Amino acid sequence: xxxxxxxxxxxxxxxxxxxxxxxxxxxxxxxxxxxxxxxxxxxxxxxxxxxxxxxxxxxxxxxxxxxxxxxxxxxxxxxxxxxxxxxxxxxxxxxxxxxxxxxxxxxxxxxxxxxxxxxxxxxxxxxxxxxxxxxxxxxxxxxxxxxxxxxxxxxxxxxxxxxxxxxxxxxxxxxxxxxxxxxxxxxxx
Numbered sequence: 001x002x003x004x005x006x007x008x009x010x011x012x013x014x015x016x017x018x019x020x021x022x023x024x025x026x027x028x029x030x031x032x033x034x035x036x037x038x039x040x041x042x043x044x045x046x047x048x049x050x051x052x053x054x055x056x057x058x059x060x061x062x063x064x065x066x067x068x069x070x071x072x073x074x075x076x077x078x079x080x081x082x083x084x085x086x087x088x089x090x091x092x093x094x095x096x097x098x099x100x101x102x103x104x105x106x107x108x109x110x111x112x113x114x115x116x117x118x119x120x121x122x123x124x125x126x127x128x129x130x131x132x133x134x135x136x137x138x139x140x141x142x143x144x145x146x147x148x149x150x151x152x153x154x155x156x157x158x159x160x161x162x163x164x165x166x167x168x169x170x171x172x173x174x175x176x177x178x179x180x181x182x183x184x185x186x187x188x189x
Contacts, residue, residue: 106134134149
């Protein structure tokens with residue numbers, strides 16, 4: 001019989017709240033909150049996630065930051081941790097989460113354990129929270145494919161803005177040009 005640690009039991013009948021994540025020191029490092037339930041991310045980020053952050057940071061205008069391994073507080077019961085967040089929030093060394101009002105773009109990388117959440121649950125939740133841009137990164141065969149979405153503000157839903165392989169060129173949320181293959185290939189010496 002497996003015994004569940006006490007810290008895994010929600011403090012109230014309706015589940016966990018977004019602010020509870022800051023008090024869960026025992027929780028695994030990349031714990032998310034989805035609909036009041038703790039979700040443990042099983043697949044670690046890979047090296048190319050850092051390359052994506054570096055490439056976006058190099059192209060971001062002044063006042064725009066690119067972060068990873070930070071949660072996004074959507075509401076009282078939802079605090080997911082996107083793979084990459086592009087934000088206009090001022091730097092705060094004590095920050096543990098971002099508000100949707102400060103987020104310009106969220107990037108999720110599909111993995112076998114996150115496929116359903118990334119393609120349906122998070123896509124809907126990010127749109128409902130008013131985040132203007134969402135990218136879904138998928139590795140198809142040996143290439144990287146990025147599905148880009150833009151928010152249709154009146155309906156609070158995303159509409160497809162393009163599917164990119166090899167290279168990605170987008171004018172929003174700022175001019176972005178990425179060699180997608182370079183993100184996953186070894187750097188030449």
